[in-house]
Amino acid sequence: MATDVTTPVDSSERSADTVLSTAGVTLRFGGLTVLDDVNVTMRRGEILSVIGPNGAGKTSFFNSLTGVYTPQQGKITFRPRSGGEKQLLGRKPHLVNRMGLARTFQNIRLFGALTAIENVKIAAETRLKSDPVSIMLGLPRARKAERASDEKALTLLRFVGLESKLNELAGSLSYGDQRSLEIARALATDPEVLLLDEPAAGTNPTEKLELEQLIRRINAELGVSVLLIEHDMRLVMSVADRVVVLNFGKKIAEGTPSEIQRHPAVIEAYLGSGADDAAAVEEMIAELEAEHPAQDGADGAEEDQ
Numbered sequence: 001m002a003t004d005v006t007t008p009v010d011s012s013e014r015s016a017d018t019v020l021s022t023a024g025v026t027l028r029f030g031g032l033t034v035l036d037d038v039n040v041t042m043r044r045g046e047i048l049s050v051i052g053p054n055g056a057g058k059t060s061f062f063n064s065l066t067g068v069y070t071p072q073q074g075k076i077t078f079r080p081r082s083g084g085e086k087q088l089l090g091r092k093p094h095l096v097n098r099m100g101l102a103r104t105f106q107n108i109r110l111f112g113a114l115t116a117i118e119n120v121k122i123a124a125e126t127r128l129k130s131d132p133v134s135i136m137l138g139l140p141r142a143r144k145a146e147r148a149s150d151e152k153a154l155t156l157l158r159f160v161g162l163e164s165k166l167n168e169l170a171g172s173l174s175y176g177d178q179r180s181l182e183i184a185r186a187l188a189t190d191p192e193v194l195l196l197d198e199p200a201a202g203t204n205p206t207e208k209l210e211l212e213q214l215i216r217r218i219n220a221e222l223g224v225s226v227l228l229i230e231h232d233m234r235l236v237m238s239v240a241d242r243v244v245v246l247n248f249g250k251k252i253a254e255g256t257p258s259e260i261q262r263h264p265a266v267i268e269a270y271l272g273s274g275a276d277d278a279a280a281v282e283e284m285i286a287e288l289e290a291e292h293p294a295q296d297g298a299d300g301a302e303e304d305q
């Protein structure tokens with residue numbers, strides 16, 4: 001069973017064991033190998049970021065973890081707090097979510113014509129037990145469940161900083177607020193692992209800073225492990241405990257942010273990609289070199305070519 005995210009978790013409860021792992025995950029579309037023998041281990045309680053140039057396979061990796069895609073080969077293992085192991089490969093997305101993984105999407109998917117609180121309540125209700133007949137008859141059990149989902153949605157909206165916008169239509173919120181609402185909605189399903197797909201995309205500098213703090217709080221206060229796909233290198237390097245780098249569907253490196261920042265294969269992948277990221281990485285390297293001159297390269301980072 002997933003933890004109730006509205007109840008803060010003592011950080012001492014968070015151990016360093018594995019919460020999620022992939023072994024040999026390979027995904028193909030026709031002749032195109034989108035993920036090639038990807039092995040990733042996520043420790044319970046960590047913030048792990050997945051980076052890589054455009055088209056590297058990051059979203060496909062998320063889609064494989066959450067049941068949207070079914071890789072042709074490999075294993076995806078989730079180890080819930082309650083013990084045991086669950087195999088995720090080939091499971092339907094709603095079952096993966098029920099097991100304890102929740103995600104947000106690169107393109108925000110909210111119910112624009114519903115209010116902020118209604119969006120979160122819908123997700124919260126998937127976790128609260130009340131049968132359809134009790135709801136139709138307005139029985140005490142259904143009323144209790146309704147109150148519980150109201151309270152949970154309110155707590156989560158407060159947590160993400162949208163308390164004053166409960167009754168605003170999701171579609172009328174600013175882009176940054178919609179991102180926060182999407183996160184609240186994902187948290188309402190009580191995940192042990194939260195997967196965030198480019199949460200900083202389209203946000204302004206203030207919203208980026210708020211997002212950074214929110215990710216830290218989700219991790220530290222709620223004890224939720226966070227898997228983060230992000231192109232914003234500053235955010236990744238500041239918030240992630242560890243970083244995994246994909247390029248052309250392969251994991252090319254894994255390590256702490258400081259190891260990854262100077263990893264030759266990572267720099268080459270970005271600079272060779274010709275994408276917008278390349279300029280950002282060049283700028284980041286120049287700034288880092290100005291801040292911390294001449295360290296000894298990428299030692300310690302694991303290469304996996």
Ligand SMILES: Nc1ncnc2c1ncn2[C@@H]1O[C@H](COP(=O)(O)OP(=O)(O)OP(=O)(O)O)[C@@H](O)[C@H]1O
Nearest residue numbers: 029032034052053054055056057058059060061106
């Ligand atoms: N459903 C699909 N059918 C065919 N090809 C796909 C499908 N989904 C993804 N791909 C291909 O897989 C490759 C990886 O795409 P993916 O979206 O996973 O990359 P990404 O690293 O998330 O990129 P970006 O940073 O631009 O979002 C791309 O070449 C893409 O065209």
